[in-house]
Amino acid sequence: MFRAADRLKVVLQHLDRPSSRIKACATSAQVGACTHPVEFRYTTDNDVLTPEQRLFYEENGFLLIKNLIPDEAIDHFRTEFEKICRREVKVPGLLVMRDIAISKSEFLPDQSAVSKLQDFQEDQELFRYCTLPQILTYVECFTGPNIMAMHTMLINKPPDAGKKTSRHPMHQDLHYFPFRPADHIVCAWTAMERVDRSNGCLVVLPGTHKGTLKQHDYPDWEGGVNKMYHGIRDYDPDQERVHLVMEKGDTVFFHPLLIHGSGMNRTQGFRKAISCHYASSDCYYIDVKGTSQEIIEQEVKEIAQRKYNAGSDITLQDTWAVRGRLVKGQRTVL
Numbered sequence: 001m002f003r004a005a006d007r008l009k010v011v012l013q014h015l016d017r018p019s020s021r022i023k024a025c026a027t028s029a030q031v032g033a034c035t036h037p038v039e040f041r042y043t044t045d046n047d048v049l050t051p052e053q054r055l056f057y058e059e060n061g062f063l064l065i066k067n068l069i070p071d072e073a074i075d076h077f078r079t080e081f082e083k084i085c086r087r088e089v090k091v092p093g094l095l096v097m098r099d100i101a102i103s104k105s106e107f108l109p110d111q112s113a114v115s116k117l118q119d120f121q122e123d124q125e126l127f128r129y130c131t132l133p134q135i136l137t138y139v140e141c142f143t144g145p146n147i148m149a150m151h152t153m154l155i156n157k158p159p160d161a162g163k164k165t166s167r168h169p170m171h172q173d174l175h176y177f178p179f180r181p182a183d184h185i186v187c188a189w190t191a192m193e194r195v196d197r198s199n200g201c202l203v204v205l206p207g208t209h210k211g212t213l214k215q216h217d218y219p220d221w222e223g224g225v226n227k228m229y230h231g232i233r234d235y236d237p238d239q240e241r242v243h244l245v246m247e248k249g250d251t252v253f254f255h256p257l258l259i260h261g262s263g264m265n266r267t268q269g270f271r272k273a274i275s276c277h278y279a280s281s282d283c284y285y286i287d288v289k290g291t292s293q294e295i296i297e298q299e300v301k302e303i304a305q306r307k308y309n310a311g312s313d314i315t316l317q318d319t320w321a322v323r324g325r326l327v328k329g330q331r332t333v334l
């Protein structure tokens with residue numbers, strides 16, 4: 001994958017073509033002996049990404065942008081997160097999750113420690129992350145101009161209490177989403193501090209965004225698994241893994257079919273990252289009945305029934321429709 005230099009030369013020759021749509025060979029094999037260029041599929045031609053960056057995302061399904069978000073913005077998110085943990089701020093619709101090791105432990109000094117906040121769209125301070133021009137400029141390269149912020153998270157990976165429960169199993173985020181097309185969905189994930197193998201960085205399987213949505217289940221880990229942390233069992237364990245070492249403010253954009261997870265946090269600190277999944281507002285909802293996503297539907301509905309005090313007739317679509325927020329362009333379908 002990383003012998004890209006030679007392939008790039010070939011591709012860049014194609015980019016000289018006077019075509020409004022940039023064309024290039026999309027797979028390594030093709031690029032090696034390229035005679036029939038094909039259109040880029042996963043990125044748009046809007047003069048933000050360099051040809052090298054586009055090619056990288058097309059081939060690998062992720063793109064890491066160094067130093068994208070300033071320290072002050074991140075410090076601000078951290079302060080707000082701490083206020084939420086101290087219950088000084090109450091956010092409607094917020095889902096506060098605790099690591100199973102924390103919720104079962106009687107010995108941890110800070111019982112209020114949370115492992116994840118989800119759905120912070122009603123918190124003005126945290127939601128500012130989803131509207132940052134630095135982020136949206138890149139998001140548009142994947143979603144096009146009409147952008148909805150669909151799913152928000154602040155992940156506070158706790159120190160592992162020895163049972164490896166701080167790991168996040170390998171998964172595809174599309175498993176959680178009942179909207180399509182997948183190619184018009186992207187995740188932005190920003191490190192709020194240095195993230196490396198010691199505190200459980202993201203691990204990605206490059207190129208897996210070209211595959212299909214796989215069956216997800218709860219892994220049978222000895223120490224237990226956090227709620228909704230479904231994982232894929234049948235991925236190729238020999239496939240190349242890339243550990244994304246990131247500094248504070250670095251941001252990775254990735255495709256919802258990219259298989260990824262995160263490792264154990266072996267440090268004493270809580271490893272923080274903030275993220276948002278965006279979708280083109282031109283995406284449409286699908287019915288997940290009879291598909292591999294049916295198992296997540298029931299869990300999400302149960303949470304939504306409790307959160308919104310809703311009846312059992314609430315649909316998966318309803319739960320997304322109330323959370324989605326337009327952040328750029330026009331709201332069309334979603």
Ligand SMILES: O=C(O)CCC(=O)C(=O)O
Pocket residue numbers: 153155157168173202260261262273
């Ligand atoms: O921040 C992490 O550990 C990964 C989280 C993740 O991939 C997810 O929640 O979907």
Ligand SMILES: [Fe+2]
Pocket residue numbers: 171172173260
């Ligand atoms: Fe994920």
